[in-house]
Amino acid sequence: MTNRRNIYFYYPNDEASTYKLQPLFDLAKQNDFTILEDPENANIIVSIGGDGTFLQAVRKTGFRQDCLYTGITRSNEAGLYCDFNLDNFDEMLHSMIHEEMEVRRFPLINVDINGETRFNCLNEMSIRSTIIKTIVIDVKIDTKHFETFRGDGLIVATPTGSTGYNKSTSGSVVDPRIPCFQVSELASLNNNRYRTLGSSFVLDKDRKLTLDIIQEGNNYPVIGMDNEAYPVRQVKSITVTLSDKVIKTIKLKNNSYWDRVKRTFL
Structure with a gap:
């Protein structure tokens, strides 16, 4: 990993x-890393904060495919995306220098709005009503109608995003090695009609x-992309697919995704 010496801190x-x-x-400079002021030429992008900061770092730097991401939490923060904290940053540098690290790959989803605008998400996409009224959505899998949803909204989560907003709505936690995405309901209304x-x-x-x-008055729903909201006008259709892109992150050996899930929730 001697060629990966350009580092950007978010x-x-x-x-x-x-x-x-x-x-x-x-400490980074003492270990011959070059700290950059701009992420464009960085080989490693390091976020300092919790999972929210990590998501912002990935989004603000364009979901880059040619670099490694890693997250460092502060002492009072926890993170499922973050393998390191400020107390063991030197351990991360040692791993990179001596090639003792492993690279983990997290899937992304593509979100296409109205066939015009495409976004990537690492955690989840959510759609919610912006008024005190339920939103009605025809749900199709491939080209076939599956159900007509009426309620507060829907969440479409990646495997890593399954531990976030998705989990709070009783969605399942999914192993990130499974290439898939999950759909969860927000306060669905079930009756003879829906x-x-x-x-x-x-x-x-x-x-x-x-x-x-x-279009029953919910022409301006809130579209959530990871931890950002996008007030898109006249949303008529959203298409979600699993992206070919992945986010590559540095992980410590013997620190699997399920190790971090256990530490966070159990």
């Missing part, structure tokens, strides 16, 4: 944060999910 770029992180920067599955369901990597929004 963190709140203010004087107080820079001062607190100076020992970390000094009937949904009533549980989350998982789709294979080759499936296409289409969400057609019925």
